[in-house]
Amino acid sequence: MGKLIVGTAMVNDISQLHNISDKLLFDEDSVASVSNDFGNLVLEVPSAVLHPSSIADIIDLIKFSNKCSTPFGVSARGCGHSVRGQAAARGGGVVVDMSSLRGKGIGVRVSWDPSSGHYYADAGGEQLWMDVLRAALEHGLAPVSWTDYLYLSVGGTLSNGGISGQSFLHGPQITNVLELDVITGKGDLLTCSHHINSDLFFAVLGGLGQFGIITRARIILHKAPTxxxxxxxxxxxxxxxxxxxxxxxxxxxxxxxxxxxxxxxxxxxxxxxxxxxxxxxxxxxxxxxxxxxxxxxxxxxxxxxxxxxxxxxxxxxxxxxxxxxxxxxxxxxxxxxxxxxxxxxGRVKRQDTDRSEGQLEETHPWLNLFVPKSRILDFNAGVFVDIIARHNLSSGPILFYPSNKKKWDCRMSAVVPDEDVFYTLGLLHSSTRNDAEYFDELNNEIIEFCEKSGIEIKQYLPHYKSREDWMKHFGPRWETFQETKNRFDPRMILSPGQRIFND
Ligand SMILES: Cc1cc2nc3c(=O)[nH]c(=O)nc-3n(C[C@H](O)[C@H](O)[C@H](O)COP(=O)(O)OP(=O)(O)OC[C@H]3O[C@@H](n4cnc5c(N)ncnc54)[C@H](O)[C@@H]3O)c2cc1C
Incomplete structure (x- = not known):
């Protein structure tokens, strides 16, 4: 069997993929539509884009990649709201456009579990949090933990953490999930929870798409305030x-x-x-x-x-x-x-990701960090009063707020500083393409300042260029992360855009 590459070679290979061959698109426009993301900083062109109409289509694709002598990368794309190509599949990979499942999959179903007394929503991984909110409100219910912006996918935020001003009280979104359905890197569809396949459950939450594609999440609901x-x-x-x-x-x-x-x-x-x-x-x-x-x-x-x-x-x-x-x-x-x-x-209005009209030039070189509470005075002096005040380009919102570590679950893959309270810094720069480099330098200056001053920050929505940086990011948990990858995605197929196992 040949490897998945663009052009005629692909036609030979996908003859074995008769179930999904008409949903795999290779044309320039389709491929271009998933080559960029909200950051508008990284252009990574895949071989093809899959528009699945069912979960089985994604399973077929992943199984096919596993059968190839050199497997190709498969990256789920929620809304492409990453800023550094994390949902990309360069080098001959395939992007799975999860939005195609909207209206075809389970959608959002609200239920009650009499044994636990929990209300919950079963939401497809492709669903937007805005749609989860709408469906839950019809029953007078709502999730308790949010992101500031609701036009993000359930699978996308659960692969990172999902944080906002409610995290200090209810934990991030990943700690408000009861159960998941996940397609692993081997193409197995598994249900997992605290009790069933718990290793997979904890790994996938905050797992940067490395262990499986989330196709359903069971989200805790409470009575909604009005x-x-x-x-x-x-x-x-x-x-x-x-x-x-x-x-x-x-x-x-x-x-x-x-x-x-x-x-x-x-x-x-x-x-x-x-x-x-x-x-x-x-x-x-x-x-x-x-x-x-x-x-x-x-x-x-x-x-x-x-x-x-x-x-x-x-x-x-x-x-x-x-x-x-x-x-x-x-x-x-x-x-x-x-x-x-x-x-x-719904205070943050839908952001335009259309790069065709006047948006081509706008980039988002964001930096998100967790900062340990014990060093915030040094951080203020070095970063806010010095580095940021010295730079004089118009940028965007600068968020800084605390969270309680006890509301996070250290069995999950997401990494936070080792202190009871840590702060989230969100440097949400918007810039022209010409100025993007300037903001990258500003971000690097901040990271270098923290390194030199011994401030043990962790990146949120991380972006690293080397394996060493990833090992440092995960610290003592790197070994488990790697072992779990070998178990659930041994051929390193999933989410190559994170550049953890695929350099
Ligand atoms: C305007 C804006 C506001 C934001 N506000 C917040 C905020 O308040 N709080 C916060 O925590 N984050 C926030 N984010 C960041 C957001 O959480 C991330 O961009 C996240 O990746 C979700 O975006 P997405 O659904 O488009 O995922 P994508 O960018 O498409 O994907 C992100 C990663 O997850 C993987 N992935 C996607 N879907 C799945 C799935 N179903 N199963 C497994 N892996 C999957 C991808 O392969 C990729 O590696 C914001 C982003 C934007 C653009």
């Missing part, structure tokens, strides 16, 4: 800002959501992530910034939310007051909104 009190508070002092954030993630009767961000001349208060402030509020913030004399032109902003419904509508204002009373923000710089739950969860 509205959200959405508060932002501004700080000029970093220590006070982080002390208050840590207070919020530890207090009883505290918020349901806590995040934070930086406001700088290059990273204004309103941005694509949310336009929270009215124009009069913006003027108030701008005039404060002009009067401010702390020299580095930075403001820090806490964002917290408390949900409520009809039953708690009478007491929610008192509850918010009690929370705010404990905090030391700049007097007068508190801003509040009262919005329906869906408006809050």
């Amino acid at each position: 509205r959200a009190k959405w508060v932002r508070l501004l700080y000029s002092d970093f220590s006070t800002f982080t002390r208050d954030q840590e207070h919020l993630i530890s207090c009883k009767k505290g918020p349901d959501y806590v995040e934070g961000s930086l406001i700088t001349p290059q990273s204004p208060p309103n941005n694509w992530r949310s336009s929270f402030y009215s124009s009069s509020q913006l003027s108030k913030i701008t005039s404060f910034l002009k009067r401010k004399k702390n020299g580095h032109g930075l403001l820090y902003s806490i964002e917290f939310v408390k949900y409520y419904d009809k039953q708690t509508a009478d007491t929610i204002d008192e509850e918010i007051e009690a929370v705010v009373e404990e905090l030391n923000f700049i007097p007068g710089l508190l801003f509040m909104k009262d919005v329906p739950l869906v408006d809050f969860l």
Whole structure:
């Protein structure tokens, strides 16, 4: 049997793939549509793209790759919202466009398990979190752990972690899953959970697509609140800002959501992530910034939310007051909104990934890091006050907020710093193609600063170029990660775009 390559050789090989031959597309446009991603930084052209109409189609493809003397890579693509080609399948591989299963697979089914008392949603790995929300709300239910942006696929975020301001309370999305159906790198379709095939279950969650393609996830649901009190508070002092954030993630009767961000001349208060402030509020913030004399032109902003419904509508204002009373923000710089739950969860509007119209030039050289709490003062001095303040190109949102490690499950593949509390940094730069290199240098400067200062950061949505960097990333868990790969994907077929086992 030959190997899967473009052109006529492929025609010979796929004669054995009669079930899916008409769903494998080789034409330039189809292949181009999966060669790029949200980052718009890496162009990696696969041999073909599979538009599956069933799970069996994906199994056929993976089994076929296994039969080849030199197997080809197979990469599931949720929405292609990676920024460094993580869902790509260069070098003769095939991208599985999971979106083709929408409307054909199980969709999102809401149920109740009388033995555990859990409500849950069974969602296809290809489903968008926005669709999970809509389906659950029809039953007055909702997942508890989210990403800031809901037009991401279930399989894509569960392969990373799925984090947002709810993670401190409920853990990341990966810790709110009861069961998975997974197609392994050998082409076996397995159900796994805490109790069945648990090695596979824990490996796949946060496993960067290395062990299997998630085709169904059973997601925990709770009774949905209906509205959200959405508060932002501004700080000029970093220590006070982080002390208050840590207070919020530890207090009883505290918020349901806590995040934070930086406001700088290059990273204004309103941005694509949310336009929270009215124009009069913006003027108030701008005039404060002009009067401010702390020299580095930075403001820090806490964002917290408390949900409520009809039953708690009478007491929610008192509850918010009690929370705010404990905090030391700049007097007068508190801003509040009262919005329906869906408006809050859906606050980040759908991002255009169409590269054909005016989008060609926009790139997203993002950097996401977890920073151990014990070093955040050094991190602020070295990264925010020095490196970021020195660079003067307009960039994008800069997120910085804490999480509790105890809400993560160390049996899962996702890696976080070894401290009870760690912060998430999200440097969500948007840039022109010409400036992308500049932001890469900025990102590298930050990583090098942390290395030199002994700040043991971990990358989230990681991107490394060498095996050594991956080994360092996983630390003592590298061996298990590698052994599990050998068990479930021994021919190194899955998600080659992560460049862990396929250099
Ligand atoms: C605007 C925007 C906002 C974001 N906000 C957040 C946020 O708030 N919190 C957060 O945690 N992340 C956030 N992300 C990052 C997001 O979680 C990642 O991009 C993630 O990869 C999900 O995107 P996707 O569904 O498009 O997956 P893709 O980029 O298509 O895939 C990512 C990886 O997962 C693998 N994969 C995809 N589907 C499956 C599957 N079914 N089974 C197994 N492996 C699979 C791919 O092969 C690839 O390796 C954001 C991204 C964008 C663009």
